Amino acid sequence: MGQSPLELFAGFVRSIAGPRAVIDDPAERQAYCCDGLTSHRATPGLVFIPESREQLIAGVRELIRLGIPFVARGAGTGLSGGALPEVDGVLVVLARLRRIVEIDPIARIAVVEPGVVNLELSQATSGMGLLFAPDPSSQIACTIGGNVAENSGGAHCFKYGFTTNHVLGVELVAPTGELVWVGGDTLEAPGPDVRGLLIGSEGTLGIATTVVCRLLPVPEAKRTLVAYFHDVVAAGDAVGRLVHAGVVPAAIEMMDRGAIAACELATNAGLELDWGAALLVELDGPREEVDEGFKVVRAVLQEAQVGSVWEATTEEERERMWRARKAAFAAAGRVAPAYIVQDGVIPRTALPRVLAAMEDLAAESGLAILNVFHAGDGNLHPLVTYDPTVPGQAALAEEVAARILSLCLEEGGSLTGEHGIGVDKVCKMPEMFTPSDLATFGKLREALDPTGLANPGKLLPTPRLCGERPGVYAAHPLEEAGVAWRW
Amino acid sequence: MAVVSQADRDVFAPRSVEEASSLLAQLPPDQPVRVFGLGTNQEPRPTGAIRLETTQLAWVDLRSDDLTVAVGAGVRWSELARLLEGAGLRLVVDPVADGTVGAMVATSAHGLAVWRYGGIRDLLIGATLVLADGTIAHSGGHVIKNVAGYDLAKLACGARGRMALVAEVVLRAHPRARAMQGVRVELGPAELARLLELLLVERLDPVGLDWSGAERAALVVFEGSPRAVIAQAERLVGALERQGHRAHPLAEAELAEVARRWASFRDPVRGVVLRVAVRASRLLAWLQDRRVDPSRVVSYVGAGLADVVVAPEGLDHLLGVEAAAREAGARLEVRLAREVEEAFGVGRYDRFEHPLAARLQRALDPQRRFR
Numbered sequence: 134m135g136q137s138p139l140e141l142f143a144g145f146v147r148s149i150a151g152p153r154a155v156i157d158d159p160a161e162r163q164a165y166c167c168d169g170l171t172s173h174r175a176t177p178g179l180v181f182i183p184e185s186r187e188q189l190i191a192g193v194r195e196l197i198r199l200g201i202p203f204v205a206r207g208a209g210t211g212l213s214g215g216a217l218p219e220v221d222g223v224l225v226v227l228a229r230l231r232r233i234v235e236i237d238p239i240a241r242i243a244v245v246e247p248g249v250v251n252l253e254l255s256q257a258t259s260g261m262g263l264l265f266a267p268d269p270s271s272q273i274a275c276t277i278g279g280n281v282a283e284n285s286g287g288a289h290c291f292k293y294g295f296t297t298n299h300v301l302g303v304e305l306v307a308p309t310g311e312l313v314w315v316g317g318d319t320l321e322a323p324g325p326d327v328r329g330l331l332i333g334s335e336g337t338l339g340i341a342t343t344v345v346c347r348l349l350p351v352p353e354a355k356r357t358l359v360a361y362f363h364d365v366v367a368a369g370d371a372v373g374r375l376v377h378a379g380v381v382p383a384a385i386e387m388m389d390r391g392a393i394a395a396c397e398l399a400t401n402a403g404l405e406l407d408w409g410a411a412l413l414v415e416l417d418g419p420r421e422e423v424d425e426g427f428k429v430v431r432a433v434l435q436e437a438q439v440g441s442v443w444e445a446t447t448e449e450e451r452e453r454m455w456r457a458r459k460a461a462f463a464a465a466g467r468v469a470p471a472y473i474v475q476d477g478v479i480p481r482t483a484l485p486r487v488l489a490a491m492e493d494l495a496a497e498s499g500l501a502i503l504n505v506f507h508a509g510d511g512n513l514h515p516l517v518t519y520d521p522t523v524p525g526q527a528a529l530a531e532e533v534a535a536r537i538l539s540l541c542l543e544e545g546g547s548l549t550g551e552h553g554i555g556v557d558k559v560c561k562m563p564e565m566f567t568p569s570d571l572a573t574f575g576k577l578r579e580a581l582d583p584t585g586l587a588n589p590g591k592l593l594p595t596p597r598l599c600g601e602r603p604g605v606y607a608a609h610p611l612e613e614a615g616v617a618w619r620w
Numbered sequence: 621m622a623v624v625s626q627a628d629r630d631v632f633a634p635r636s637v638e639e640a641s642s643l644l645a646q647l648p649p650d651q652p653v654r655v656f657g658l659g660t661n662q663e664p665r666p667t668g669a670i671r672l673e674t675t676q677l678a679w680v681d682l683r684s685d686d687l688t689v690a691v692g693a694g695v696r697w698s699e700l701a702r703l704l705e706g707a708g709l710r711l712v713v714d715p716v717a718d719g720t721v722g723a724m725v726a727t728s729a730h731g732l733a734v735w736r737y738g739g740i741r742d743l744l745i746g747a748t749l750v751l752a753d754g755t756i757a758h759s760g761g762h763v764i765k766n767v768a769g770y771d772l773a774k775l776a777c778g779a780r781g782r783m784a785l786v787a788e789v790v791l792r793a794h795p796r797a798r799a800m801q802g803v804r805v806e807l808g809p810a811e812l813a814r815l816l817e818l819l820l821v822e823r824l825d826p827v828g829l830d831w832s833g834a835e836r837a838a839l840v841v842f843e844g845s846p847r848a849v850i851a852q853a854e855r856l857v858g859a860l861e862r863q864g865h866r867a868h869p870l871a872e873a874e875l876a877e878v879a880r881r882w883a884s885f886r887d888p889v890r891g892v893v894l895r896v897a898v899r900a901s902r903l904l905a906w907l908q909d910r911r912v913d914p915s916r917v918v919s920y921v922g923a924g925l926a927d928v929v930v931a932p933e934g935l936d937h938l939l940g941v942e943a944a945a946r947e948a949g950a951r952l953e954v955r956l957a958r959e960v961e962e963a964f965g966v967g968r969y970d971r972f973e974h975p976l977a978a979r980l981q982r983a984l985d986p987q988r989r990f991r
Contacts, residue, residue: 242899311975353825425845478765511764547761570758
C-alpha cells in the first residue's frame with residue numbers, strides 16, 4: 134500500500150528539517166486541537182513546526198503540491214477558532230520563527246519573523262525609544278504573525294489604530310506557493326493596497342514569512358486614572374464629552390459593576406466596589422501634552438458628574454489599574470464556574486441602548502453578564518456567565534451570546550472588533566453581509582487560493598459548516614493535563 | 621436609471637449606488653469604462669470607453685458623536701473637510717490637491733501628517749464598491765473597530781479606479797486639533813538623519829516632517845493643546861540650536877503658509893511628479909546621490925516618501941533619478957503628469973504588475989472593463 138499524503142509530507146519535512154519539525158504522535162497532536170476558543174476542537178492530521186523561513190516556505194509548497202489543507206498557528210491565543218486544525222490536514226506552527234531580523238531606528242521599522250511574540254518586539258526596541266503599538270490583552274504570548282492574521286487591536290487602538298496601521302509590509306507564501314511581498318517598508322506604497330486586504334484575512338490568503346513592523350516613539354509620559362460613575366450610561370456620557378473636548382486618550386476602558394467586582398476579587402488592585410461603572414482613562418505622549426490634556430480630562434469628568442476619581446501617582450499604581458482591567462476575562466472565572474467571552478462592536482452612541490438591552494437579556498435568561506469594553510471605539514466584550522453543571526445553561530449562554538451579536542448588528546455594528554470570525558462566528562456572517570458581499574469575498578479568496586487549501590472553513594460560511602452546531606466550553610487539553618490554567 | 625449627459629451620450633452620472641450598479645450590469649461585457657470625478661484620473665483613457673462620472677454620488681452622513689462619516693464618492697474633499705470642521709472634527713489626511721473623495725481613495729491620498737496618521741487608507745473603515753458586472757459589495761461600516769470579513773476598502777485604495785467603482789466610503793474622523801505649531805530648520809540632506817535621531821532622543825512626537833530641497837529646510841509640525849505645542853516647538857528649537865542649526869518656530873498661520881507652498885510644489889501646473897518610496901534610512905542616502913538634483917525634491921522623510929518634480933523640458937533628469945532609486949530598492953510611481961509625453965505619464969509604471977494585485981483585479985473585473 135502506498136503512503137498517504139500526510140505520510141509523504143512527514144517524510145519530506147524530516148528530510149529537510151529533521152525529526153523535531155514534525156509531530157505525528159496522536160497524543161502530542163492532541164495538544165494542538167484548539168486555540169483559545171476551546172469549544173471547537175479537531176486534532177490535526179500532522180503538526181509541522183519549521184525552524185526557519187526556508188523550511189516554512191519549502192513545507193508549504195510541498196503541502197500545496199500534495200493537495201493537503203493547512204492551517205497556520207502562532208501562539209494559539211486566538212479566541213475565534215481561527216487556528217482550529219483540520220483533521221486531515223497539517224497545522225503549521227510558527228512559534229519557532231522568533232527572530233527579530235533587523236531594527237532600523239532611523240526608518241522606525243523592525244523586520245521580524247512571524248513567530249516573534251508581540252511584547253518581545255517592544256521590549257527589544259524600547260532601548261531605542263521605540264515600540265510596536267498594537268497591544269492585545271494576550272501580548273505576552275501572541276505572535277506578530279497572529280496579529281497580522283487577525284488585524285489585532287488592543288486597549289490603545291483608539292489612539293494608535295490596529296495592526297493594519299502598524300504593519301507596513303508582509304512577505305507571504307501564497308496558497309499557490311508563490312513567495313511575494315505585499316506593502317513594503319514605507320508608510321505609503323504605490324498600487325492597490327493588497328497588504329490591507331491580507332491583514333485580517335485570518336490565514337486564508339497565505340502565511341506570513343516575514344513582517345515589517347512600524348515602530349512609534351515610546352511616549353515620554355503617561356498618566357492614568359480610574360473614574361467611577363453611578364451607572365454605565367453616565368460613564369458613556371463622560372466618554373462622549375471627552376471626545377468632544379478634543380482629547381484623544383490612548384485608552385478609555387469601561388467596566389460595569391459586575392466586572393469591577395470580579396477584577397478586584399482577582400487582583401486586589403484597589404478598585405472601589407460601590408459604583409455602577411468605572412472608566413480607566415490613560416493619556417500618553419510628550420510630557421507637556423499629557424499634563425495639559427490631563428487637566429482637560431479632570432475638568433470634563435467633573436462636568437460629567439463623576440462620583441470618585443483614583444489617579445495613579447506612581448508607575449506601580451498605574452500598573453495595578455491595568456492589571457485589574459486586563460484580568461477581566463480571567464477574573465470572570467472567580468465569580469462564575471464558566472463564561473463565554475463575546476466580542477462585538479457598536480457605534481459608540483448606541484452604547485446606552487445596547488447596554489440596556491443586555492440588562493434585559495440577563496434578566497430574561499437569569500445569566501449574569503459582565504461588561505468590559507474599549508469604550509472609545511464601541512468594542513464590547515460581554516462575559517456571559519453560566520454553570521455547566523446546570524442542564525441547559527451552557528446552551529442558554531450560547532444563545533444569549535449570539536443574541537448580543539445580533540443586537541450589535543441591529544445598531545449597525547460588527548460581529549467582531551478584534552477576535553476575528555474564525556469558525557466561531559462564520560455562520561453569523563450572512564446576518565452582517567449580503568449574499569453579494571459574501572460572493573465578492575469568495576471571489577477574492579478563490580483568486581488567491583484557487584484550490585481552497587489555506588485555512589478552509591474559516592471566515593466565510595459554507596453550507597456544511599453552518600449546518601453543524603458548535604460545542605460548548607470545555608477545558609483545554611493543557612488545562613486537563615494540569616500544565617496550564619485559567620484564573 | 622443613470623443619467624445620460626446631453627452634451628455627450630457616452631457620459632453617465634449615476635445618482636445612487638443602485639443606478640451605478642444597474643448601468644454597469646446593462647453594459648455589454650466588453651465595454652470599457654473610465655471612472656471620472658473632477659478630472660484627476662490621469663490613467664490613459666482606453667479607446668471607446670464610456671465615462672462614468674461620480675459627481676452625482678454626493679451624499680454625506682456625518683455621525684459626529686461616533687467620529688465617522690459616510691460619504692458618496694463624488695463629494696469634493698474640501699467641502700467634506702469644511703462640513704466636518706463645523707462639527708469640531710477633521711479628516712487627518714491633508715492631500716496636496718483637492719478632488720473628489722473617490723479620487724482621494726483611488727490615488728491613496730496623504731499629506732504632511734502621513735508620519736503620524738498615515739494616508740486615507742488608514743482612515744477608511746468601510747466602503748461600498750460596485751464591481752464591473754454591477755455587483756454591489758460592502759465592507760466595514762460606521763464603527764471604528766471592525767475585523768469581520770475582508771477589507772475591500774483597502775483594495776480600492778491606490779488602484780486608480782481599476783479595481784471597482786468606489787461608490788461610497790466610511791471614514792474615521794478625529795477631533796479638531798486644538799492648536800498647531802511648526803518649526804522650520806535649515807538643513808541639507810546630509811543632516812536629515814541627525815534631525816530624525818534628535819526627535820527620538822528628545823522624545824518629541826511631531827505629526828509631520830517635510831523637507832524641501834529647493835528651500836534646504838525641514839518643517840516639523842506639532843499638534844495638541846496650545847501650551848503643549850509651543851513647549852514642544854521651543855524644546856526642538858533649543859536642541860537644534862545647540863547643534864548649530866538655524867531653527868525658528870512657526871505660528872499656526874505661518875505654518876499653514878509654508879505647508880501650502882510645499883503642497884503646491886507637489887502639484888505643478890505642468891510637468892511630472894515622480895514618487896520614490898523607499899525605507900527612510902535608504903532615502904537619506906538616495907537624496908545625496910549625485911544623480912538626484914535636491915532642488916527638485918520634496919520629501920516626507922520619516923515616511924520614506926519623496927517626490928521629484930520636473931517640468932516637461934527636464935524629463936531627462938528622471939532617468940538618473942530612477943536609476944539611483946532602483947539601486948536603493950525604491951518603488952516608483954508617477955503621481956501626476958501634466959503636459960508631458962505619454963511615456964512619462966502615470967502609466968509609466970504598471971500598478972498591477974504585482975502578481976496578487978493582477979489576480980485580484982481579474983477576479984473582480986474579468987473583462988478588464990475598468991481600465
